[in-house]
Amino acid sequence: MYMAHRRPSGQLVTLSALIAASVVIAGCSSSKSKTASSSSPSATTSTTAAASASAPAPASAAASSPADAGGAPVTITVGDFGTFGYKEAGLYAAYSKLHPNVTIKEDTVEQSADYYKALQTHLAAGSGLDDIQALEIGFVADVTANHADQFVDFNSLPEGPQLKSTFYDWKWSMASTADGKQTIGLGTDAGPEAMCYRPDLLKAAGLPSDRATLNQQWATWDGFIKFGQQYEAAAGKKGQFLDSAGSIFNAAVTQGTEQYDTTAGKPDVANSDGVKNAWALATKAAQAKITAGLSQFSTPWNQAFANGAFATISCPSWMTGYITSQAGQAVSGDWDIANLPGGAANWGGSWLGVPKAGKNQAAAEALAEWLTAPAQQVTMWTSQGHFPSSSTAAKDPAVASATSDYFNKAPIGQIFGDSASKLKMVPIGPYDTQIQNAIDTSLTNVETKGADPAKAFSDALKNIAQVTGG
Template identity: 50%
Template sequence: MPIPRATVRRTAARLGAVALTGALLAACGSGGSDNAGGDGRTTLTVDLFGSFGYKEAGLYAEYQKLHPNITIKQTDTQDEQDYWKSLQTRLAGGGGLADVQGIEVGRIASVTQQQSDKFEDLGRFGAGDLKKEFADFKWSAATTKDGKVLGLGTDTGPEAMCYRTDLFQQAGLPTDREELAAKWSSWDGYLDLGKQYKAKAPKNSAWLDSVGSLFTIMIGQEEERYYNASGELVYEDNPAVQTAWDAATKAADAGLSAKLDQWSPQWNQAFSAGSFATIPCPAWMLGYIKGQAGDAGKGKWDIAKLPGGAGNWGGSYLSVPRAAKHKKEAYELVKWLTAPEQQAKLFRKVGNFPSSTGAIAKVADASDPYFSGAPIGRIFGDAAKAAPVQVLGVHDKNVADQITNALSEVERKGTAPEKAWSNARKGVANVTG
C-alpha cells in the first residue's frame, strides 16, 4: 500500500490512519519501551503512512504467533506529506525512529541518492538473495549505485477506474465494466461520459472526487514525468504533464469534480455519502474504499479498465533506519512481510497489488465480491504488465504535490489555470531548491 503508494501511491495515505501525536512519536523511537517487564520479548516498532494493510490482513498476528518472542507495535500518519516531514526531522536528529519505516515510491530516489547514510543496507542481512523475487523496476529503485539495498518493495499501484453502479443506474448510464471500458477508452471519452452523468446525476453527486486525482492517474501512465533519466527536472516542458494538467482543468471548468482534497476527513466521508460516482483507482485504493464505504458499500462498487491505457500510481518500501534498535529482527520482519506468500494474502484481503513476481502469479484468478465480483487479479495484473517503468527523481513527490495543490486552487477557489500553473512552478522551485 502503501499508498498511496498514495497514497497510495499509497499511499500513499490509506485506510483508517490517524496523525501521530508527540507521545506516539516518542513511543516508536529507538529509545522507546523494549523488553518491558524483563520477559525476554522484543518489541519491534513499525511506523507507516496510512494503512499498508498488515494489521487488517492479520499478518502481524500471524508473525507474532510464529515468533512468540516478538511484539509488533505500529503507528500511522494518514497524510504522507506529514509523515515524510516528521521522518525528515527525526532522521536529522537521529532519535524517535522506528525499527521499520515505510517509504513511498515518490520518495525512494531521495533515500537512495541523498539519505543512504541514514538507512541500513539490507544486503548486510542477506537481502541480495531476494532480488529474483521482485520485479526488476521495484528492486532497482531502492538500490544505490554502489549496490546498497535500502528497502524491500511492498506493493505497486497498477491503475483502473472504480465506480458506483447504483449512481450510474440513477443517472441512466451503463454499468457493465466491459461496456464502460469501451466508452471511456480515452480520457476525452471519460470526460464526455462525466458530462452525461452530471446532466442526470443524483443530488449532491459529482462525476469524480477531485481533479488532482485525475491528474495523478493520468501522469501515472507516463514513463517520464517530472524528471528525465539524467536526473534533470523537465516537468515544465513535458507534454505529458501539460496534457494531464489540461484535462484536469477542463474537468474543473465543467464542474465534474466534488472538489474534495484527497485524504481529508470530508473525502473519507464522501465514500459512503455517494458524493462522487468514479474515482481513479490504483489497486491499493480498494482497501481504502472498503474501509471508508463500509459494509453498506458492498456490491455498489465495480472496477473497469482505465481510460487511456495502463499506468502506475504509488507503491511503497519498508526500510530499516541506521538508528533502529533491533536491526536484524527488523529485517526479518520486513523480509517476511514482503515475501510472495504475504503479498498474495494482502492483495486478496485488502487489494495491495504485489511487487513480488511470485505473488503476482498467485493472485491471477482473484475476484472481489465487494466490487461486484470484479476480476481484480486480471484487471490489475494486465495493468501491471502494461504499465511503464517510471523515471523517479529526487523530489518526485514534492513536485507532484505542488501541482495537485495548484489544481485544488482551480477547482475550489476558481483560480485561473494560468495563475495556478504559475503558483505550481513557484512551489516546485521552493521545494527543489
C-alpha cells in the same frame, strides 16, 4: 502505506487525537485492567490468522539467511506509519512462532508525513532508528539519494538476485540508487490503478454501465471525458460525473515517461511530458464541468462518498478499502471497477529498509525478507487488501482470481494485476509529495473558482519553487 503519496486530512488525525485524548481521560481509572484484558483477545485473533498465514509460507528467505541461528533472544523493532497491517494480518505472531527467540515490536506513527520528519531527524542524528524502517513512495527517493549508505544494500546480499526476481522490476528500481547499484528497500505493497464507478448512477443517466462496454468507451482519457459530458447532459443524472480533476491528474501523470523528475532524480515539473499531458486532461475535465470540485482527502470529499455526490473516481488498489469505509455497507454491490483510461498507472506503495545503525541487523534483514516474501504478500492481500508488489505473489491464484462483492463481483485481482504488470518505471524524486499537493491545489482553483489554467499552472510552479529552491 494507505494514504500513499498524499497526506490524509489533517482533520482526521486531529479528530483521532481528540478521541485518543478523551479516551485517556475516560480511561484513567481503569487503564490497568483495560490493557490487561485487551492484550489477550488480540493475541488470540492473531494466532488464528497466523495459522492461515504460516501454512503456505515455506520460510524460504528466512532459511537461507544467517539470522538467529544460535537462537539467542532478540527483539526487533519495526518503525512504520498509518495502517501497515502486519500485526493485524497476524504476520508478526506467525514469525515469532517460526522463530521463538524473536520478539517483534511495532513502532507506528499515524501520519506518513510525521513519520517522515521523525525518520529524517533520526537519520541526520544517526540514532533513534528502528531495526526496520518503512519507506513510502513519497520519500523513498530522498532516502536513496541522500542516505543510501545508512541502509543495508539488498542488491549486494548473496540472496539479492533471488529476491529481485520476485518483485516487479519497477518496484525494485524505485528503491535503488540512480546508478542501480544499491537497493535499500524491499517492496511491500503497490498501488496499481483502475477506475471505480457507480453502475446504478450511470444507468439512471441512461448510459451503459457494464465493464466490457466501459473498458472500450473509456480506453482513452478523451473518451472518458466525452462520456462524462454525456452524463452531465443526461436528465436522470445525480451529482457530478467525477469526484475531482485531481482524480484524472494523479492517475495520468504516471502514464508519461516522466512525472515530476528527470531520470537523474532532479525535480523538473515544467518540462515533464507526464505533467503536461495530465494537466491538459484534468483542466479539460474541469472546464467541461464534469467534476464535483472536491479536494481529495478533505472532509467534504469524505462526506461526498456517503452522499453519492459523484459517479466515478480513479482508484489505486488501496482506494477500494477507502471507498468501502467512507461510502459504507449501505451501497455494497453498488460500486464496480473498470480499467483505468490511458493505460497502467501506479499511486503509492512502500518498502522496508534495514538501517545499518541497528543492533540486530542480521535478524532484521531476515524479518524484512520474510515479511516481503511472496507468501506473506499474498496474506497481506487476502487479509488487508494490500496489493502485492511482488510479481510472484500477484500470480498466486488467491490474488489473480480474487473478486470483490462490494464492487459488484469485479475481478479486482485480475484488473489490478494487469495494471501492475504493464507498469513502467517512472523516475521519482525527493519532493514528489509536495509537488503533487501544489498541483492539486491549483487544479482545485481551476475547478471551483474558474481560474485560468495557464495562470493556475504558473501559480503551481511558483509554489513548487518554494519547495525545490533553497
